[in-house]
Amino acid sequence: MQKALVCSACNYIHLKDAAPEKCPVCGAYSKSFTLKDDVLKTKEDIVTTGESHKKHLPVITINNTTENLQEIKVAVGELEHPMIPEHYITSIIFYADNDYIGRISLSHNLKPKGSILLNTNAKKISVIENCNIHGNWITEQDI
Numbered sequence: 001m002q003k004a005l006v007c008s009a010c011n012y013i014h015l016k017d018a019a020p021e022k023c024p025v026c027g028a029y030s031k032s033f034t035l036k037d038d039v040l041k042t043k044e045d046i047v048t049t050g051e052s053h054k055k056h057l058p059v060i061t062i063n064n065t066t067e068n069l070q071e072i073k074v075a076v077g078e079l080e081h082p083m084i085p086e087h088y089i090t091s092i093i094f095y096a097d098n099d100y101i102g103r104i105s106l107s108h109n110l111k112p113k114g115s116i117l118l119n120t121n122a123k124k125i126s127v128i129e130n131c132n133i134h135g136n137w138i139t140e141q142d143i
Contacts (some may be wrong), residue, residue, distance in 0.1 A: 056131055060141045081114065083112055093128040123143060124141065
């Protein structure tokens with residue numbers, strides 16, 4: 001599991017080494033950030049998490065459009081994650097070169113998928129999904 005800075009006000013996960021002056025999601029000041037040891041599960045955690053990764057690791061597909069944009073598509077899990085009131089994906093969060101881009105909030109009656117269009121020179125896309133039971137899972141992919 002990876003360490004990360006987490007905003008205590010809104011649970012935003014910051015992927016850089018130092019806390020931002022203000023949280024990009026809720027505006028809380030840098031003193032609201034705490035370094036947490038086990039906030040992100042990665043593909044390296046597969047051995048310790050069993051088959052759970054097949055329903056939790058974000059699967060990223062990047063397509064270039066004719067408008068010089070990158071379409072970033074995300075499906076949560078190699079096998080589609082269940083979306084029931086007791087167990088569902090609450091959000092999909094996008095980062096470009098570890099800078100926060102945006103978040104898609106989900107309810108249990110939606111598919112665990114989302115996409116965004118970017119006009120960026122970023123070299124890497126990171127996507128975090130949050131499962132209300134199994135926590136945060138991250139996948140990173142070069143553009």
